[in-house]
Amino acid sequence: MARRIADRAHFQLIRTAPSGARAGVLRTRFGPVETPTFMPVATHANARPLSADEVAASGASIVLANTWHLFLRPGVEVFRHFGGIHRFMGWPRGVLTDSGGFQIFSLEGERELTEAGARFNNPWDATTALLTPELSMEIQHAIGSDIAMVLDECVDATVALDVARAAMERTHRWALRSLARQRELPGDQALFAIVQGGVHPSLRTESAAFLTEHPFDGFAIGGLAVGERRDQLYATAELTAARLPAEKARYLMGVGTPIDLVECVRVGCDLFDCILPTKMAQQGYAYTFAGQLRVGRSDLALADRPLEAGCDCPACTRYALGFVHHLVRGGHAYGVRLLAQHNLHHYQRLMRRLRGAILEDRLESEVRALRDELQPRKAVPKGLxxxxxxxxxxxxxxxxxxxxxxxxxxxxxxxxxxxxxxxxxxxxxxxxxxxxxxxxxxxxxxxxxxxxxxxxxxxxxxxxxxxxxxxxxxxxxxxxxxxxxxxxxxxxxxxxxxxxxxxxxxxxxxxxxxxxxxxxxxxxxxxxxxxxxxxxxxxxxxxxxxxxxxxxxxxxxxxxxxxxxxxxxxxxxxxxxxxxxxxxxxxxxxxxxxxxxxxxxxxxxxxxxxxxxxxGARWTKRWERSTARAPHGEPWSASIDDAVRAHPQFAPLRTHRGGGRIE
Missing domain, CATH: 3.40.50.150 (Vaccinia Virus protein VP39)
Incomplete structure (x- = not known):
């Protein structure tokens, strides 16, 4: 007999701030997850370039892994052999797997989307695969994550209302198919539904109302951070979170920068994931409570201080900033690794600050302080x-x-x-x-x-x-x-x-x-x-x-x-x-x-x-006589002349005589 899905993962709400922000605990098979929290992204069962121990040292209690990528490599049989992802990657804490919906969205032009699912080419062996809601549940079950996600159709957040509605309604149908198959599988894996609807308030309201009628363990806000403005992201997150049940966890998918996390924790989101901490490390950037820092800047070569005071990551406790600068400027892999550790520590410190402020009923003052810290205005010499x-x-x-x-x-x-x-x-x-x-x-x-x-x-x-x-x-x-x-x-x-x-x-x-x-x-x-x-x-x-x-x-x-x-x-x-x-x-x-x-x-x-x-012709003749015929910052060349003459604006004027003058 299938167990009721609502009895699986348990979320305990501890305190709610006037803005809607929440402090809680999500209990998984591998221990509690204090919320709000940030989940490092371990796409291939590895938060590249870090080890599982280094991720754990940042304070992370749950990571996100990618179902689509793990399905392609190493494949479900490997996870069955090892008894699941926790033993496979040496991670004794929580794991959430996405369903593959965002990867389907990213493959536009390389996949065929139907009611059955998404058909795409396997880049590793050129075979064709059909990812259905049912198969997504089976893959995530084999992976053995603590929390699985329903398969959804993700579209650009700013698409027209009719396009967003069609994707939302298919997401609803796929969610029910995912739920039905998940309930047939043994074990105590939790399942979250995904609210869609682009940046259209009416659709977000409708999607939340539909999905909350069904016994999911928690709810995600999907389809954001894919083309909308930042104010639209915040408004949509706030509207959607307010329409989700207080007793269930809320996961804002794929978001975001530190200030994004501050603003979205403030309006009631509990779980977050994003590749930015490790991606920006690869580009030489560190997140700090004084804003983003480009560590390769030449003026940091002699910096005899920690990257950030008060941070307990290896980059800050063992080395001077000048050494980290040297590694980054030289293209050394260890520099990227140190920055990745620092950035994950920064995100976890940020979440602890927000959680503490919620519990101590001082969130608004903390949010104001973080806005100033994370987005500092550049110093401008007065008198300029x-x-x-x-x-x-x-x-x-x-x-x-x-x-x-x-x-x-x-x-x-x-x-x-x-x-x-x-x-x-x-x-x-x-x-x-x-x-x-x-x-x-x-x-x-x-x-x-x-x-x-x-x-x-x-x-x-x-x-x-x-x-x-x-x-x-x-x-x-x-x-x-x-x-x-x-x-x-x-x-x-x-x-x-x-x-x-x-x-x-x-x-x-x-x-x-x-x-x-x-x-x-x-x-x-x-x-x-x-x-x-x-x-x-x-x-x-x-x-x-x-x-x-x-x-x-x-x-x-x-x-x-x-x-x-x-x-x-x-x-x-x-x-x-x-x-x-x-x-x-x-x-x-x-x-x-x-x-x-x-x-x-x-x-x-x-x-x-x-x-x-x-x-028209008067200007083109003046341009042809000019000694400044090229755009600012470019030397003159015949190709520039050709491009100007070929501009569709001048099509009615064109007759080619000798040197190609426009008459």
Missing amino acids: FEVVGLRTGVKAIRHTGHGEVMHPGIGPDEEARRLYADQVDLRGMLGRPGGPLRILDIGLGAAANASAAIACAREAWGPSKRVLEIVSLESHLEPLELALADPAGFPYLEPLLPVVRTLLDRGTFEDAGLRWTVRVGDARTAIGSAGGGFELVYFDPFSPEKNPDLWTRAFLSSVRAQCADDARLVTYSAATPSRVALLLAGFYVGTGISTGLRAETTVAATRPELLAAPL
Whole structure:
């Protein structure tokens, strides 16, 4: 007679914080797991590059192993021979196995997905295998993990509602098939269901309601950390966790960075896994309570101190940071091993801090402290910027090093309104029906452009008014701090003082109509996690002469990749190399309005019909006569000329004569 699955693994809830955070104990066959906890990833029954003893020394009481990979190699017969994964890998603590669903998702284009399961090619012997919910249960049973996961269909978190619904409903059907087969198998292995639904609140609510009607041991939140923005991740985790039963463990799959763990523990998630601690070690990075550290930095060669004070890992207790730096710079495997140990220790220390704060009823103060520690603002030398007066009587911000002034013509407020708001009819865009309108603001400065956008949002009324989402990239916050300290000189900030102060304090602001995030650091790095889907790009860094790295074809291609299908980019520069870089980055390019000092500016777009004044024959002839025909940072070559001439924007103009001039 099959045992009731609800009697298998037992979760004991000890304390719940007002935010929903929980401290508990998950009891497995191999001992208790205090929650919240982080599970190191032992994909192939090994948390590469560490031994089981080294993983245990970090404080981990449970690890995650990968069903799909272990099914392929070494295969279920090996686990049956050894009596399960614990003896096989020398790990006398808890093991959770995933079902293979995420690996199916990762094999898009190399697998066939049907109601029966997922058919894919075995990369080791070229045979074809069909992974069904039933087979996944049998494999996990043979592996002998303490906790098994149902087979699910994972899709990108931001897919359309109908696609997310179809995947969710198949996940529900597969969950019931997994449950039925698991109950037929002997033993006391626990089984967790997986809530799906992308970033759609209605689907997450529906999925949680359906699955919690069935006797699973615990519940996972799946389908996140696969394409959504960080705010969407946190909101979805919070909404889903609140709809899961308090007496069952909650596992947030595949998440994440230290700050992700803080935010998701805060809203009620108990278990986490992620490859980042060991993956980032392989890239030479250490996680610390002062932020992420690139250990190979040249200035650390003589560092005669531990990597992190207070850490009990071997890297911190046995060696000076200068030695670890030497290993990393030299490409020595031992350096990676030391960083991997340190990073796992860091994650376990983080979880112990959060658990202690929950038990001692001080979680909110601990979360605030961890936000400051894990995301430190880079120190900026004060005096790098100053407030100056313009001839028009208004004030602006000047860089004291190279002397360039932000919005030097008619002033920041007026230029921002004309160039970045009125020119693109931002009020009209906000008033039309649709989802959130996303703006990528490159060069926050004193927030003139963002403030102009927010003013438009507050002036746009009607039942179809859209939410405004702004992601600002900036290397220095001093200009905004200077402007904030002089509200009379920068009056456009006065209505936004509470908003801007919150933004500076937390890095983000959100209300019913506005979501504004600032990311401080190198824009070339930050843009990769900006979130995409931007309808407008405010491209307002310092000039190509003063900030050349952001005007290259490579960076503008990164910007293009973040754009929605119908997107426009606005910038003050009308320089030929700037326009060539935009063309070669994949934009269509046109002229923009005058801003006083500049007779022309530039508007670029993802589609030609979005341009009011596209570049044509007049510009191409001027370009052909120019001595600056290449993008910023690139030497001229014939291939650049060919690429510009071949741009689809100029197809109506092309006739080839002799040297291939466009006439």
